[in-house]
Amino acid sequence: MSKHMTNIITGIAEIAEGIFRMRISSGYISANAKPGQFVNIKCCEGNDALLRRPISICSVDRPGDTYDIVFQKKGGGTGMLAGKKPGDRIDVLGPLGNSFDTGARHRRIAVVGGGIGVFPLLFVLDDSRAIVRRSYLGFRTSKLVVLENEFRFRSSSLEIATDDGSYGTKGFAPDILRRDISVEDFDMIYACGPEPMLRKVSQLAGEHNIECQISLEQRMGCGFGTCLACACKTANGEDGWKYSHVCKDGPVFNSRSIIFD
Amino acid sequence: MSKHMTNIITGIAEIAEGIFRMRISSGYISANAKPGQFVNIKCCEGNDALLRRPISICSVDRPGDTYDIVFQKKGGGTGMLAGKKPGDRIDVLGPLGNSFDTGARHRRIAVVGGGIGVFPLLFVLDDSRAIVRRSYLGFRTSKLVVLENEFRFRSSSLEIATDDGSYGTKGFAPDILRRDISVEDFDMIYACGPEPMLRKVSQLAGEHNIECQISLEQRMGCGFGTCLACACKTANGEDGWKYSHVCKDGPVFNSRSIIFD
Amino acid sequence: MDIDMSVDICGIKLKNPVIAASGTFGFGREHAGFIDINKLGGISVKGLTLKPRMGNRPPRVAETPAGMLNSVGLQNPGVHYFIENELPFLRQHTAAVIANIAGNTIDEYCEMTEILSDADIDAIELNVSCPNVREGCIAFGTTPAGITEITQQVKRYAKKPLIVKLTPNVSSIADTAAAAESAGADAVSLINTLLGMAIDVETRRPVLANNTGGLSGPAVKPVAVRMVYEVSRTVKIPVIGMGGIFCGNDAVEFMLAGADAVMVGTANMIYPDACIKVCMGIEQYVRKLGYSRAADITGSLEMN
């Protein structure tokens, strides 16, 4: 169950250009959050960022009663978040949404992330009990590469791609996945990132008949299912479709159920 | 001439319940400001306090290149100001408005202030070369009495009244002035405060034929004369009146020119 | 002293004057996870149509200065599904249930009214003011003649109090309110959203897939308060005011201006407990004034 809380920030650091990691104190969230879930944050008290901003939970420290989020400073809301200091309070709804299935039956997993989509995947690796865990992360350019060590520690292997080749392999994470997918015999792929990436990963998974869970983004009004803003097209019966909602039915969907336009 | 500047806050302290004194660094304002003038402050970057907030200049430290303002935390705008820390920047227009005439010919002065109206009068005393300087300050209650020592140092005498009698004389500052006015032979009265107080002081000054300058307040749009929001009724010819503007023609007016409704 | 917070809106007894506005509270289930929805005066449910509706393409929401645009487009499971699957849940609670309905044709409005008149709801709110659907709906709401026609027709089928929800996108909302009143409306509610557009200068396209959307939130409050004032001077039937209410004092503005009750919309999406906070704020205000009933402040604005 999600709650409406005031949480205290215990730490904040800029870990790459314009990308911030924030540690937030909350026994409730650290105890209850599951990988893939998010919090919805009121970034200021007034009306300047009126709506809450959804940010994935990147990791939890259960003994320490804290959770971490990582976010890119994009516009007004994340800009205000980036200006917060340890000790500041933030108004949070969470944990929200469904979660990645990290059940023990998944022994050989691939984790594919792009840009700000890599953050929730760290939590997947923390929770997964897979033996083979290959991570494929894509970034626009070397300056935006983040959490490399964190992913490395938790993975059997880590491949990094940058669009401009300034770090790791030049190209896109799904292309590296494509290379490995026929030999690795994955039983689950977890993916989060921009839509074109998710589309490619879903396609690859489909071709190789591998189960694949993807986490979607959509502009949100409420984040808890009441306003119906965050619609996404999902399969409905034979050839049909309907609108599901990212904040409540998602953000994690079986890749087969998503209809990319 | 007034300028549009970014100033740095060098100090802030709560000097009475909900009343803050802020020191702000600006060589330009400390050098050019005259008593009665004000600054118009953008209290936040966004739209939450959209309009600037006019605050009187309370004192200047010319060698130190700073000026002080004192303000009461009232609503959103002053609330944001109260939350500022030394080192923070604020966006300021100033110095604005006309000023009290503190010319050397005024030898025996009375200074009458009420509530937040007392703050600009400190600057009057700093600038005045009068020999007899009697100060009459009124506050709602003892907890709101501020700047007592500052006024005492600069005055020949200081009388404090509180509405509820919890400090000084019970009653209103103009009533104490009334007691002294017939014996003191003032050649100038400076007044700032709520309208009923200004009305009384103006009337007293008129009865005793003493020159009197009063500083008015009005809701402002711009603070520099362009929007015509801050209208106040002033005498215009025989029995006539017109709208003058507090931010440009004032805030200081000869008490005889003001028409109280 | 206990404040009597109850208000009577055309025969519907509300335990307090705070109603969740349609489209921002779903059918109450999500908010019930955060708050005790028994504490609300009423709930106006997500706009219902005769058949289930998909709604518009996403993105459906855009943030604007102190406001938001939405183009949800009346996504809902249809009136029958509502009665069978959502109403029973709502009826386990004590908040009045208002069925907000929208249609493509007058016949559809009439049919829904007939169906809902036999359901266990407290009132019907005629949404003739949704700017987000192509056919019908707002088309009926922008002229007094349109309002008269639809209200008269629907009224023939209504066995429940009929609230007509007015659009602010008109030259004179007093005229449309008066039309609703003479055509038999039992109350009016206002304002629905102002039609607006936000453009993403990077993509050079409107942010919303539907291009335009309805503006709500604090930004619209001064327009809404003015309209509630105009309408409450014009009609004798109860007036339900809304538009940017986030706290008790916001609601008090509407009540002073003449609203008998208020609806809270956008605020519910940001603060799940918004309705409860608004209600507490009204109570505090009434107590401070020394009144004993919330209804006493309605219309007590003094003009300058």
Add this chain to the structure above:
Amino acid sequence: MDIDMSVDICGIKLKNPVIAASGTFGFGREHAGFIDINKLGGISVKGLTLKPRMGNRPPRVAETPAGMLNSVGLQNPGVHYFIENELPFLRQHTAAVIANIAGNTIDEYCEMTEILSDADIDAIELNVSCPNVREGCIAFGTTPAGITEITQQVKRYAKKPLIVKLTPNVSSIADTAAAAESAGADAVSLINTLLGMAIDVETRRPVLANNTGGLSGPAVKPVAVRMVYEVSRTVKIPVIGMGGIFCGNDAVEFMLAGADAVMVGTANMIYPDACIKVCMGIEQYVRKLGYSRAADITGSLEMN
């Protein structure tokens, strides 16, 4: 590469598309103390009337969420004083001068137009949309018929380009814009302020002495952008867009939606250099897109 920022609005050549909006820039004197007013495309002066006007009682301004209400009520020294005492100062500068006029009767509008046609101004802006005066003015602006009538009459006296300024307080601004166009307007400007009210819950009175006022500022931007889009699709004459423009990207939204030029209002009161910043922002945007002329972005919005 140099960007050609100039735009041509019905024969008035502006060095850039940024015009100070009427009522927020006085007659330019105050801003000239802060900025070089030669850098502006144009200045629409404080609304003029035939005779000097006192304006409304104070308070005349109230802050609202991301906006403000004003009820200045056209305080001004009259058209004759303007021509003799203010225009010469403006004419020492290179910004185009637009005379914004308001009257109680059509005759007054006509008389002022006749007088101003012989003065050294660049255009006349017909303010038929001021919500703050009791007689005339907005009364002409709320119906297509009213707009047609006044525009036709005034046009007979106009030897300068005639811009009709439209009110947003209507059911269809496309209709009033079309009426202005067919009646001979050379351009339209929009939006004037939305009628609103703010209440002080402590005093239980409206904040403004005039009770209601005109809403402007960021809050109205989505409504204004939508209206500019609707109008620019409807008329062929140039469209000047305004409503909540504070930065270059705000102005770009209006231009993409179809505005040939923009006016900056409320922002001038808060940031004396607002017009200049807006202009720089537009230039930067045009440069980034690789265009050579600011006018190239007008109307280039792609709909979803």
